[in-house]
Amino acid sequence: MEYVNKIKEYYEILTKSEKKVADYILSQGEKLIYTTMGEVKAQTGVGDATIVRFCQKIGYSGFSELKIDIAKEDFSQMKEQEQVADLFEHAARQLVTAIDETKHSFEMDKIDEVSQLIVSARHVYIYGVGASGQSGLDLERMLIKVGIPSTAIIDSHYQAQSATIVTPQDVVIVFSLSGKTKDTFDTVKIAKDKGANIVVITSYGLSPIAQLADVVLKTAIEEHLLNGGSLAGRISQLFLSDVLVRNIEDKFATGKEDLRAEVLRSVMNKMI
Structure with a gap:
């Protein structure tokens, strides 16, 4: 080298x-x-x-x-x-590994803890930039479908502005595979100072952003510096998000049935 x-x-x-x-x-x-x-x-x-x-x-x-x-x-x-190696086999193996390794990193007590925080929150704010921001938008859609008021913000300036109005009754969920994105770190610090409950979804539990968290949920993908935003990284985040929302539906969504029905009706009304 x-x-x-x-x-x-x-x-x-x-x-x-x-x-x-x-x-x-x-x-x-x-x-x-x-x-x-x-x-x-x-x-x-x-x-x-x-x-x-x-x-x-x-x-x-x-x-x-x-x-x-x-x-x-x-x-x-x-x-x-x-x-x-065969290109297609390699790509498929990466995605399967992303799910498998993230599954093995799950701590169910933390999944339950985050689920409880979310259903008890006044509002859920979701932050991420780049590919992690897209994962945040996907989680926003998942939570709204089960009746959880949520807002995903992917613009770093808007994130910082919104962080100034969060309260101790709010939950801030942060997507960052590396845990080292400066703009995201600065935003989370603002939200932390405002007393919001901070949940960080990252592959690096000792990273600077993870150090600000009340709860850390681990993905298991190490992103390469020149290959940021990889599909495997996104898949690991989406898999964890799906497990989280399914857990909310299964254990914690009591009392949200009417709101979920309204959300469903709004979609059905869009069909011809």
């Missing part, structure tokens, strides 16, 4: 602190793609300036460019492996 060769080439001229960064990066490999500079600082005990200096010494403008280079190499390897 090119970045490994660069580190080895310049290793002897690095300072003691820079060598700590080099050793950590070599130990992490492609996992560094999902690592923040703050995490590198915590693991190595060095400052921002040392990390940036290290990156520049080995030929990168900064930490972000190093991560992009690692991601490009890792993505190229993935594509080479895909070409060996």
Whole structure:
């Protein structure tokens, strides 16, 4: 790998602190793609300036460019492996794996806890950007069909505005596979400060956004930096959403029957 060769080439001229960064990066490999500079600082005990200096010494403008280079190499390897296998089989296997691994990550007590929060809420706000935003829109439709007042917002500016008016009687559900999207983090922090109940649906339970949650529901898909918004990621989110709404219908939807009937009638009236 090119970045490994660069580190080895310049290793002897690095300072003691820079060598700590080099050793950590070599130990992490492609996992560094999902690592923040703050995490590198915590693991190595060095400052921002040392990390940036290290990156520049080995030929990168900064930490972000190093991560992009690692991601490009890792993505190229993935594509080479895909070409060996049958393309359709590989795609199908990814989707099946997304559902299977997400199923194994379920904690039913947390599904019940979130279900209870949702049915007791004054209103449910759902936030996500990019592909995760589309999953939020799908969950909004599912909840409205079972009589739960819900609003999905996928514009980051509008999310921040709406977060200022949430109350402790509201639930905020957040979709973020990485748990590191800055705009989403900023919005969730506003909602948290307002006292709303925060539910985060993510693949990374220790991510910055997950740290703000009252309850974390785990998906089991690691998205590649150059392949964000993958169908497998969306499938894992939709599968979890479907299980959540089915659980609400099965255990917690008492008293919502009239509202659900109204929703059904509104759809039937659209048929010719």
